[in-house]
Amino acid sequence: MKIKNCIYIFAFALFFTSCIPNKDLVYLQKTDKKTNDNEVKEVVAKPYRVQTNDILTINIKALDQKLVEMFNTSTVQNQSQNQNTPQNLYFTGYSVDDHGNIRIPVLGNLNVLGYTLDEIRTTIEKKLLDEYFNSEARLYVTVKLAGLxxxxxxxxxxxxxxVLYQDRVTIMEAIANSGDITMTGDRRKVQIIRKYPHGYETYTVDLTKDTAIDSPYFYLQPNDYIYIKPLKQKSWGTGTTGVQTISTIITALSLVTTTILLTRNL
Structure with a gap:
């Protein structure tokens, strides 16, 4: 009887510890019960500052487009929207070298390291107006990242x-684009490894809490690495749902019972 009781206790303990609770699977759960569900939260994302190995797309337009053709690569001009693949953008975009420079036709080297896209656009416009054009040319310059x-x-x-072709991408969008976290993934400890000029830094975001939206790392930056850790239930191998766990326990109990009966008969 003692052996049976021990087996039952072990089975119940295994059942309650091996199943993955619903609170570990639901995203952005409300942490403050007093807050309104329709409360608007301020976006905390800061403008992205260009780093080495980024790829930029720069397009220069004017009233007379022939005047600015020399500043644009012919490949980019003739490229249709359907051809903006990561492979094409790698060869036609402006890659930021190890010194933080990009090389633009006619304009030559331009340092963009640590600048925002809007600051780069302003710099190019000013350089063009100072050296080649006047205000009557109606210059229009666009600077974008070649996908995130x-x-x-x-x-x-x-x-x-x-690669997502958006100006801003949240970690939730990146996860959805990759098919969602599996049931055995730890949504409470999602790691983001981010590159900075001084090296790499690692951050952890709890996606089960709505406070994740307030995190400065909720919005991704180019070349971020996201790692989803497995839950302990995966290493235990007892199953992720109640049905799977019960099946595992029944199999284990049958094996133990058979072993005990065979031992007694010897």
């Missing part, structure tokens, strides 16, 4: 490197 590239790995449905 990120890498996601770990407990994710589709791990790998992806």
């Amino acid at each position: 590239r990120y890498t996601i790995n770990g407990e994710i449905t589709n791990p790998g490197t992806n």
Whole structure:
């Protein structure tokens, strides 16, 4: 009887510890019960500052487009919107070298390291107006990142490197674009490894709490690496749902019972 009681206790303990609770699966759960569900939260994302190895797309337009053709690469001008693939942008965009410079036709080297996209646009416009054109040319300059590239790995449905053609991308959008975190993924400790001029830094975001939106790392930056850790339930191998866990326990109890009966008969 003592052996049976021990087996039952072990089975119940295994059941309650191996199942993944619902609170570990739901995103952005409300932490403050007093707040209004429709409360508007301020966006804390700061303007992105260009780093080495970034790729920029620069387009210069004017009233007379022939006057600015020499500043634009012919490949970019003739490129249709459907051809803006990561591969094409790699060869036609402006890559920021190790010294923080990009090389623009006619204008030559331009240092962009640590500048925002708007600051780069203003610098190019000023350089063109000072050296080549006047205000009557009606210059129009656009500067964008050639897509926001990120890498996601770990407990994710589709791990790998992806590119989203948006000015801003949240970590929730990146996860959704990669097929969502698996049931055995730890949503409470999502790691973001981010590159800075001085090296790499690692941050942890709890995506089960609505306070994740307030985190400065809720918005991704180019070349971010996202790692989803596995939950302990995966290493235990008892199953992720109640049905799977019960099946595992029944199998284990059957094995133990059979072993006891065979031992007694010997």
